[in-house]
Amino acid sequence: MSATEKNPTTKNPATDPVYVTDALIAQDIDAYLTAHQHKTMLRFITCGSVDDGKSTLIGRLLYDTKMIFEDQLSALERDSKSVGTQGGGIDFALLVDGLAAEREQGITIDVAYRFFATEKRKFIVADTPGHEQYTRNMVTGASTADLAVILIDARQGVLTQTRRHSYLVNLLGIRNIVLAINKMDLVGYSQDRFDEIVQDYTTFARQIGMESFLPVPISGLQGDNIASRSNAMPWYQGPTLLGHLEEAPVNTSRMLDLPFRMPVQWVNRPNLDFRGFAGQIGAGRVAPGDAIRVLPSGRTTHVKSIVTFDGDLPEAQAGQSVTLTFADEVDCSRGDVIVAADSPCEVADQFEATLVWMEEAEMLPGRPYLLKIGTQVVTATVTEPKYEVNVNTLEHLASKTLGLNAIGVVNISTDRAIPFEAYAENPDLGGFILIDRMTNATVAAGMIHFALRRSQNIHWQAVDINREAHAAQKAQKPAVVWFTGLSGSGKSTIANLVEKKLHAMGRHTFLLDGDNVRHGLNRDLGFTDADRVENIRRVGEVARLMTDAGLIVLTAFISPFRAERRMVRDVMAEGEFLEVHVDTPLDVAEARDVKGLYKKARAGQLKNFTGIDSPYEAPEAPEITVDTVSLSPEEAADRVIAALLAR
Template sequence: MAHVSDLIAKDIDTYLQQHEHKSLLRFITCGSVDDGKSTLIGRLLFESKMLFEDQLAAVEADSRKFGTQGDDIDFALLVDGLAAEREQGITIDVAYRFFSTDKRKFIVADTPGHEQYTRNMVTGASTADAAILMVDARKGILTQTRRHSYLVSMLGTRHVIVAINKMDLVDYQQLTYEQIVADYRRFAADLGMKDVIFIPLSAFKGDNIVEPSTRMPWYKGPTLMQVLEQAEIDDDHSTQLPFRLPVQWVNRPHLDFRGYCGMVTSGRIKPGDRVRVQPSGKESTVAAVVTMDGELSEALAGQSVTLTLTEELDISRGDVISSVTGPAEIADQFECTLVWMHDSPLLPGRPYLLKIGTRTLTASVTEIKHQVNINTLDKQPAKSLELNAIGLCNLSLDRAIAFDPYADNRDMGSFILIDRFSNNTVGAGLINFALRRANNIHQQPLDVNKAARAQLKLQKGCVLWFTGLSGAGKSAIANAVEKRLFSMGQHTYLLDGDNVRHGLNKDLGFTDVDRVENIRRIAEVSKLMVDAGLIVLTAFISPFRAERDMARTLVESDEFIEIFVDTPLDVAEQRDVKGLYRKARKGELKNFTGLDSPYEAPQNPDLRIDTTHMNIDSAADLIIDLLKTRKVVCA
């Protein structure tokens, strides 16, 4: 018995070792709704013998339950795990599945076909080596086929397989297959897609999945599994690129060890190699490449390691360690391709969090050059990007980063945008190149600084940011405060929402996009005035928290005072000094804050003034007292 157990254990060890050293291919299935993506994956799991008997029995029972006829099995039920998917017959979430053959391991992402879940498809495609674009032989090339093809092309997926599915429902006609191939080739040529493989198949019946179909003798090409087993993997390509390691963590267990941990995203590294830390530009030599299993003579792309250097440098999370001979680029402004993934539109000028590699920083889109029409590939003008829209944009960061263009290095050139308040991922982008202005514009050192200007005026420069609904009393209170400060001999300037629209912002309307730009300009002007040592008062509705938060971040934390003039909508509307509410109620004034455009009240203002219980003079007294307490002015 012991001898038999030893043999079994040896066989298991041998199998595990063989399995461990197989290459891994990541691929996605995508296309329009009901093209058969989930069925295909279920068939691959079945054909690769990755199903247990109880799983097979369960799916056979479910197939009967959901109306499959005869002995056929609905393999989509293996993948569509969400109840809503089973009931509707569509895929909502991205479902990841693992299977293997004698030659290779696979991770497949079953991505949604419906347009509203395009963002899920981008998620699945972002790490894929190959893409299987499903086409229903009865329907041909559809809008979503074009959309997913564009995304696959944009993301640089190296292997594209067009699986013309459901050939069993068109009697395996060669003419149908050839017509779809011709249609797709014309579209693919406009995208620059050249090496596309076409396979006629039936995921439901198993034709051309693993074995060549006897029902399509006219097709002489490879089966789907043959293509997947022979496709080149991106990891092999990444090893040939210049070395990059985004620092994830600085390991300092004791005073005698300082290591820089992260995954090698490209290239290779070994002790003795010269490296450059970016964006600082400092250089050193690799002393050791360390892992949990000990030191390595060399590390390759895809390996997580800790590097020690011969010199102690100031390196932190988010920095990139690069090869000296092929360093990354450094910039803070880029042209990028952006896929918008949120129900709320992208608004140029609005600050978002940007995560690239291991670094998170603040970014905003400064310009949308155009939006792409997926059906025609035409470039269309756009002021904002809606859900699932794809645009070519200029992007500005609050500091310089190390990067490579996405076309050269997917890991170093891709990023996501995150909403600052909800923490939701709202966009995914690819860096095309650094803008020339990023390298040509430098900060000019000046001898007279902010502190000197403020000292001359015997005050501290700051922003009093008044916010509230139209008619709340912002301008009246700000005007009263400035009069008090002027009489005290302080140096001030009042920026009023109506007044600046006669000059600086006269080109802006009242759409959300224009409101964001309106506040961005005022925030930048306020920053300059604070630098001049002034006490600047701004009286703007400024309806969105994101823009008020952006204005706060432009100056020092103690130089920004948010004053919420809190007046209920019904009270503000009763006042209606300018008659704007009456116009808005009649439909003569669109996008009016509080009625058909939202107002996001401050959650933690520095000062809240309730004008239903406080008059203008009392409010001004309260603000002056706050300025004295904060030592903005002398008591």
């Protein structure tokens, strides 16, 4: 008895059309995957001003390359009728603008990624927003692109956002630029208008150092010069947009010609007999026997083998993810960079870089951020900006901070030396992001230019009498007791009592008071948020040096921001930082108003006063909390001393 006779529900491949269709579909899928497996991948973005037609262009590319299913096309035709598309045709932008807010406003807000393919190549395109307030989204989309399509509405010409996006594209190192002059159908396919816009853009491109670009006259709505040449513009003899995309070079090919670089992502240690270092090769090639160097330590060895899931390789190159084993036992961990021994990259802890600020809150010079570069995360601070760039005029403007979407050149200092290369040479080792330590939000994207010369000239000097020797001489454990609270909370009063009691006990102390420090060390600082950050940074460095001398340091500062208090905690040894929250309600502190500061602040005579028009971020987990409403200063001081001596 046949299988069909045993089970009447089993489909017969010879007679059942549904069965045959399913089989053919499976064969088609296999054939499709096989055909596309070895094609190159081009990543590109579309950018430009609002309503230049970016989403429409991408929708047209998807339509012309047959990447829309029949049910999607039916839904698209239905939605296009409901929104009333120009000329009654299909609104291709609806394929890309997926957010409700985008469809309601007719604009792109978020970055939309779409995949499509032709017989020659695979593509991933990022549709980026045109509004200035979403510039950070545009930077995100451009960070991995090989090519940029900058759109211009033929009716509007070169606009502010055209310049801004062009500047960013050039800044991010994208050298393959297509200037797509869109909506040519709305200017009668005029060659004169096309030439006029190309000339205007050429002038700006030269100013920002853009080496070349390909101008293409198109109509995203009508499909002119998108996938096929337009009969309406016989005067244009260049390639179609899709034709150029199929032939454009990708970044991977350029990276093959650079010296070998591989950031270590993971130490692969499945058992005691195997230890390898996994990561994606960022540049160059590597083969067993090659001499390599591990940075930042500088230790050298040779590659023993290149391990993959499918077996060992005789060679690996940029873009491949592999595990390397070494001929010798060399210390190497996540964040290190394996490089060619005879062509290492630089290692430094101070840099000049361009920053694109991506956070609503302004950048605060001196505030510690997390800096992620490659697979490494370090603590970094941004010094006062050298200048901010006016994207419209390309002027260098003096600035003490950077606001949302601002672009500036700054100096950056990291807490330890890191391997890097200039972004223009190697984006993987020259591009970084800054992360807020408290919220984990990405606040900026940056591109390293070069190491500061002073970073190579400054070295740690070895000394014979170290901090342990100083502490032993004084027979005490060094510490920083950090009093924080509102003005008028009683910080200075309690800190002074603590020092008197410790002095009577024979302890070696020093009190750093907020007002006193501003008479000398910090007399140049005001009370803006940026100046408050710098005030605490300096005090933290002084306090750390004093603990190196073996002292117990008491500090009485409002220190309103958690990030700066965290910064001081992080530079101290474990257990040597005690945060004391002098917890006094605002109304109680204001009622005391010993110095008359609250009265001035309420009258508008004192700006940026903590608790009134500047925030105070109370500690979340202080070692000690003293409530000055229920405790006297003497009782509060005794509680602090008990906690200090109990360490």
